[in-house]
Amino acid sequence: MRSEDFGKDFLWGIATAATQIEGAVNSYGKGPSIWDVFAKRHGKIKNGHRPEFACDFYHQYKSDIALVKALGFKVFRFSISWSRILPLGKGKINQEGIDFYHRVIDECLLNGIIPFVTLYHWDLPENLSKNGGWSAYSINADFNEFVILCAKTYGNKVKNWIVLNEPFGFTSLGYMLGVHAPGETGLTNFFAAAQHAAIAQADGGRILRAEVTNANIGTTFSCSEVIPYTESDADIIAAKRVDCLMNRFFIEPTLGLGFPTADWDVLEKFAISHSTWRHKERMTFDFDFIGLQNYFPLTVKFNAFIPVIQAWEVKAKSRKKPHTKMGWEINAESFYNIIKQFASYPNVKEIFITENGAAFNDKLKDGKVQDEERIEYFKLYLSAMLKAKNEGINITGYMAWTLMDNFEWAEGYNARFGLIYNDFKTQVRTVKQSGYWWKEFLTVLN
Numbered sequence: 001m002r003s004e005d006f007g008k009d010f011l012w013g014i015a016t017a018a019t020q021i022e023g024a025v026n027s028y029g030k031g032p033s034i035w036d037v038f039a040k041r042h043g044k045i046k047n048g049h050r051p052e053f054a055c056d057f058y059h060q061y062k063s064d065i066a067l068v069k070a071l072g073f074k075v076f077r078f079s080i081s082w083s084r085i086l087p088l089g090k091g092k093i094n095q096e097g098i099d100f101y102h103r104v105i106d107e108c109l110l111n112g113i114i115p116f117v118t119l120y121h122w123d124l125p126e127n128l129s130k131n132g133g134w135s136a137y138s139i140n141a142d143f144n145e146f147v148i149l150c151a152k153t154y155g156n157k158v159k160n161w162i163v164l165n166e167p168f169g170f171t172s173l174g175y176m177l178g179v180h181a182p183g184e185t186g187l188t189n190f191f192a193a194a195q196h197a198a199i200a201q202a203d204g205g206r207i208l209r210a211e212v213t214n215a216n217i218g219t220t221f222s223c224s225e226v227i228p229y230t231e232s233d234a235d236i237i238a239a240k241r242v243d244c245l246m247n248r249f250f251i252e253p254t255l256g257l258g259f260p261t262a263d264w265d266v267l268e269k270f271a272i273s274h275s276t277w278r279h280k281e282r283m284t285f286d287f288d289f290i291g292l293q294n295y296f297p298l299t300v301k302f303n304a305f306i307p308v309i310q311a312w313e314v315k316a317k318s319r320k321k322p323h324t325k326m327g328w329e330i331n332a333e334s335f336y337n338i339i340k341q342f343a344s345y346p347n348v349k350e351i352f353i354t355e356n357g358a359a360f361n362d363k364l365k366d367g368k369v370q371d372e373e374r375i376e377y378f379k380l381y382l383s384a385m386l387k388a389k390n391e392g393i394n395i396t397g398y399m400a401w402t403l404m405d406n407f408e409w410a411e412g413y414n415a416r417f418g419l420i421y422n423d424f425k426t427q428v429r430t431v432k433q434s435g436y437w438w439k440e441f442l443t444v445l446n
C-alpha cells in the first residue's frame with residue numbers, strides 16, 4: 001500500500017482539539033470552559049491532571065505547524081475554543097482570542113497547509129453550563145451566535161469547516177454517564193442534550209452555508225461496528241439497540257430520517273416526551289462531507305440487568321483480542337465494515353475520516369520512541385480504508401489522531417495518541433517512529 005494508491009486529490013491530515021493542546025486556559029482574556037472547571041473536581045481526571053498547560057500550543061503553534069508540514073500532512077485540523085473568543089459564551093468578544101486563531105490560520109496558509117476548523121470540540125463555556133448547557137434549549141441560540149462570529153471572522157480564509165465533534169461522545173459521556181464535563185447524569189439530560197446537539201449541528205451548517213462563500217461543510221460522528229457476542233436472538237437484538245444509540249442516533253436526524261425510533265422503542269418514548277424531538281426538519285442539513293471517527297468495534301451481549309439498553313460490552317481483553325492501551329480492540333476489518341455501513345445511506349455524498357489512531361505505552365529512550373505497534377495499526381487501518389475506497393466509496397481524506405501526545409480528557413496525560421512524543425514538563429517534542437513512518441509514506445506526494 002502506498003499513499004498514491006488513494007489518488008492524487010486525496011487529502012491527508014492530522015487532527016487536534018483546543019482543550020487538548022492549547023494550554024493558556026486562564027490567560028489572554030479566555031473565559032473558563034466546562035473542562036477547566038470539571039478538571040478541578042476531585043477524582044474526575046486520572047492523576048488529577050488538568051488542561052491548564054496541555055502542550056502549550058498557544059505559544060508554540062508556529063513550531064507545531066512546522067512539524068505538521070515536516071511530517072508531510074496537507075491538512076491541519078484544530079478547534080476554536082468558544083470561551084477564548086466569547087469568554088461568557090455570548091456577548092462580549094475577546095479580541096486577543098480572535099487574533100490568536102487568525103495567527104494559527106495564517107501560519108497554516110503560509111506553510112501551504114489547509115486549515116480544517118472544528119467549531120465545537122467539547123469545551124463549552126462554563127457560563128453557559130450554569131443554565132444547563134447542552135441540555136437547555138437556550139444553547140441553540142448561543143451556539144448560533146458563536147458560529148456566526150466564527151464564520152464572519154474567519155470565513156474569507158477558512159473554507160473547510162466541521163460543525164460538531166462527535167455529538168454522541170460529548171452528550172453521552174458528559175450528560176448521561178457523567179465521566180466527562182460537565183459531569184451530568186441521567187437519560188433525561190442526555191436525550192435533551194442530544195436533541196439540542198442535533199439541532200445545533202444542522203443550524204451550524206446552514207449558517208456556514210449562508211456566511212462563507214465556497215465553503216466545504218462537514219460534521220463528525222463517532223462510529224463503531226457493533227458485533228453480537230453470539231448468534232443468539234437476544235445478543236443480535238441487543239447489538240441492534242447499541243447500534244441505534246451509538247451510530248444511528250445522530251447521523252439519521254442529520255440526514256432527514258429522524259431518530260431511529262422504529263428499531264428501539266425506548267427512543268419512541270422519549271420522542272413523545274420532548275417537543276423538540278419533532279423538529280425533524282431543523283435537525284436536517286445537507287452536509288458536503290460526513291466526518292467519521294473510528295477507534296474500536298464493540299462486541300455486545302444481552303444483559304437484562306443493564307437498565308434501558310440491556311446490553312453489555314465484552315471487552316477485547318477478556319476475549320483475548322489485540323487492543324490498545326485504552327483497552328480498545330484493534331480490528332481493521334471493523335473499520336472497513338463501519339465505513340460501509342455509513343456509506344450505505346443514499347444521501348451521504350462524501351466521507352472524510354476525520355479521526356483514527358491509537359494510544360500505546362510509548363517510552364522515550366535515547367531520544368527515540370520506537371512505537372512499532374502504532375505503525376502496524378496505521379498500516380492495517382489504511383489498508384482497510386483503501387479496500388472500501390476501491391469498492392467505490394467516496395472517501396476523500398483521512399486525518400490521523402493526533403499530532404502530539406496531549407490532554408486525553410478523563411485520562412489526563414496518561415494516554416499517548418500522538419505521532420510526536422511530548423514531554424509535558426519541558427514541552428520538548430520528539431517525533432516518534434510512527435511520525436517518521438508517516439513522513440516516508442507521504443513523501444511521494446510532497
Ligand code: NOJ
Pocket residue numbers: 017020165166293355401408417
Ligand atoms: C475522539 C475525540 O474527538 C478526541 O478528542 C479524543 O482524543 C479521541 N477520540 C481519542 O479518545
